[in-house]
Amino acid sequence: MPLNQAARQFGVRESAWAADLSPSGRKLVFLSAGPGSSTIAKILDLDTKQVTPIFGSSGKPESLEWCEFATETQLICMYTAVDNIGGVLAGFSKLVTLRSDGTKQQSLGSKRAGYDMYIRQSDGSVLDWLPDNEGSVLMARTYVPKVEERATNIKDDRLGLGVDRVELATLRSKVVEEPKRTASRYMSDGRGNVRIMAFSDFDGTDNLTGIIKYRYRTPGDQEWKPLGNYNTVSEEGIWPVAVEQSSNSAYVLENLNGRDALYRVTLDGSGARSLVASNDKVDIDGVVRIDRGLPVIGYSYTDDRARVIYFDPEFKKLGGSLSRALPTTPLIDFVAASRDAKTLLVHASADTHPGTFYVLNRATKQMEQLLLSREQLDGQQLAPVQSISFPAADGKMIPAYLTMSKDGPAKGRPAVVLPHGGPSARDSFGFDWLAQFLASRGYAVIQPNYRGSAGYGEEFLGENAFRDWKKAMSDISASAQYLVNQGIADAGKLAIVGWSYGGYAALQSATLEPDRYKAVVAIAPVTDLSLLRRESDDYINGKVARDFIGSDSVNLRQGSPLQNASRIKAPVLLVHGDLDLNVRIAHSTKMADALQKAGTPVELVRYQELEHQLDDSNARAEMLMKIGQLLDRTIGN
8 A cells, every 4th residue: 555545544543432322222323534634523313314413623723522412402512722822831621511402512611700810721521410300410620710890809619629400402501519719629420419529539629639529428318528649650549430329329440469450439438348350460440330320340451452341241241152152352341321311322343343333122132233433443353462461671561462464475574663652541443544554554563551551450550650760661672573573573673652641752762772673653753851850740640740750860860861862873753732731742842853963864743733642634635745755765664
């Protein structure tokens, strides 16, 4: 396949994602990529099969994130955007409600009466869809004090996160929980009852400490009782993931023998708790429901691939039956359900298939194909993904994924090391558009879950891959050596490509081993750890971020590609959006300047009005084109 064709096919954004079923199960709302960075919300009528675009967003600046049915004829949708406020980038989100034909769009944020004293970044989130009281929702709303337009006296001094009940047709609201300044999260039972509240701890100087204090209340009681705490820096304590009305309990994740285990805690005041699930190799990820407010039907974890263990015998049987019935797309996800749970929206995918949405009638067992996740790749032969492991320098076995097309040599290929972002994240088995693009060009692609990756327990996570970058980089280097030792890759034809922390890892690896890689691609990379620390000063979680990165000056200097740019020999491609809230574009501009001064070939591709994920089909296609050209010149295909 010609490079320009491959870049277009793999660079284009999804044709269907964020899908939801209406209460009757006869309509589907989903998002679809429009030209460039635009997104279109569409309605699919399952009776007539007609698809109707109802509205959308340009992506510059507002991006449409999701739409869901509140009633058969009413939707709630969320926009996000990044803006520059006095030289500081800040993220914003907005909820709107509209009819399912796209008309009468209205904001769900608290009404303005005067001027806000502070910048409001979020106008709220849907806490409970109130399935028993159709037409209303519980919203967690952010309140800031308001002053009169022509006076200095405060008209409304409420501050913090509260809960309101909102009627969608009239937008009338009723206070359910008064705003509290330090409240950061509420959880309901999905049936209208707020059961858990989280408080963020401050150090007295308006900086978060990273400690979250959880409180709960028993049915019919207004008194909040201690449930437990969570430390976001050390990742210790309890993390509630669901409240279930039928069992009057909360499901929480908590450490057991060095890994996250799932517990059920009874919310009746007794403190009774029981172990639901644990795994001696990986963390438990969370619980599984078929839709909001419905009982928990299982839990999930990820070893070599994502897995679900069902409590519910019917869904255990159904999940197995679907995997067998769809052998080419065995990764099954129950996305949504009708109000009576008799109609299910199912997504089936595989490593070699981006996925298909189906509607399933539980009574008749009939299933109908609806939408492809990526129409542009329909019929395209994709490269299989193999779950592997390799020995690190200290003998520790490191899990990874190897993607190679079936055509081409089995030995001595040019290869690309593709470390993931995060760093407290991980790669998993399934379709990956960037890895598949590289594989389509004939490259062997290895994605190592280096130490510092999430999901494998606290020992594997370690201090984190910023503080202990040496171990992470050593594991990434070992992944490249594994390809050579196995004869898969030609030692003289290795490149490294990464996004976010992966981009940092690509550049840092090139400073540590200047002769190993013949090309380096860093997308939205961190390049200087001290700069990353300083940038966090503009935000209330700055102390948490600084603690995560560390303060050892030697480690910060040695662990910063920008401070060691002169060591890089291979040509470098840098790609960055100038509205990147995760990693400021200064990291790439400074790195480009340093490489130019060192005489290293470098190209910086800068995208205006794009954020960290570069959610623009044209930008992604151009980026893939440039990556392909660089790799063709340096390691060949």
